[in-house]
Amino acid sequence: MINLYTWATPNGRKISILLEELGLDYAVSPVDLGKMEQFSAHFSAISPNNKIPAIINTEPDRDPVVIFESGAILTYLAEKYGQFLAPHGQARYNALEWLHWQTSALGPMLGQLGFFAVRSQEKSPLAIARFTEEAERLFSVMEERLANHTYLAGEEYSIADIACYPWVQAATVYFKEALKGSFDTKPALQRWLKRIGERPAVKLGMAVPTL
Known part of the structure; x- marks a missing residue:
């Protein structure tokens, strides 16, 4: 158990x-x-x-x-x-790449954006601008990848998608003001969010x- x-x-x-x-x-x-x-x-x-x-x-x-x-x-x-997670080959390492990208980049940057833009009572414009810019960059990285692939590791759903989905979904809800319509310009990312979010x-x- x-x-x-x-x-x-x-x-x-x-x-x-x-x-x-x-x-x-x-x-x-x-x-x-x-x-x-x-x-x-x-x-x-x-x-x-x-x-x-x-x-x-x-x-x-x-x-x-x-x-x-x-x-x-x-x-x-x-x-x-x-x-x-594929047992071997390129598909395996693609999934691990994007998993580690999430844990080293997407999660930490969105976490900092959440703190400075949402939770902190004292607002720091410089910090908010810094982490908003980085969040935008990371979402653009995802958009480029997903414009050419169904899922982050390729054509198969993997732990990379599972790692990223809760963070991106949270960003669409809690960071609307900071991101100001960023997702409107990212159709591939929107399709991916919908596809993952519909899974039972x-x-x-x-x-x-x-x-």
């Missing part, structure tokens, strides 16, 4: 989406970030960086597998259950945890 430690954030939703796509039974342990539960001794032992998501996979006659960091979890689950497993995964 997989126990998913998560909260209602893009990083958390990556994992619940993949678990739903794989059709696996899993338990959800909400980690309320508003109450600082990520700093509890119990969760710190699972995720030393005090960030969600994390999983514990307990199987009969085997030591539990404990993993934190969303990219590592996505790779583990895809490899273990043999779906959404994505809809279920995006609703985890139930608050």
Whole structure:
């Protein structure tokens, strides 16, 4: 049984989406970030960086597998259950490229934009401009890729799409003022968002945890 430690954030939703796509039974342990539960001794032992998501996979006659960091979890689950990551060849490395692009670029930049443009009470025009510009650049990178490919890794849906979708979807909702119609000029990105968002497993995964 997989126990998913998560909260209602893009990083958390990556994992619940993949678990739903794989059709696996899993338990959800909400980690309320508003109450600082990520700093509890119990969760710190699972995720030393005090960030969600994390999983514990307990199987009969085997030591539990404990993993934190969303990219590592996505790779583990895809490899273990043999779906959404090609076992070898260019398609595999395409998916891993875009997965790492999400964890190193898209997620951090949108996270900073969210802090400075939305959550911070004191507004810093320079910081907002900096991270808005970078978000625009990253969405343009996606647009160029998706103008020529159905999915980020190519023609097959993969953990790269699962990693990126919750962040881009959140940006369309929470960063409207900062991005000022950016998505209107990106038809390929819009098609991709719609295609991914219509998947039944994505809809279920995006609703985890139930608050």
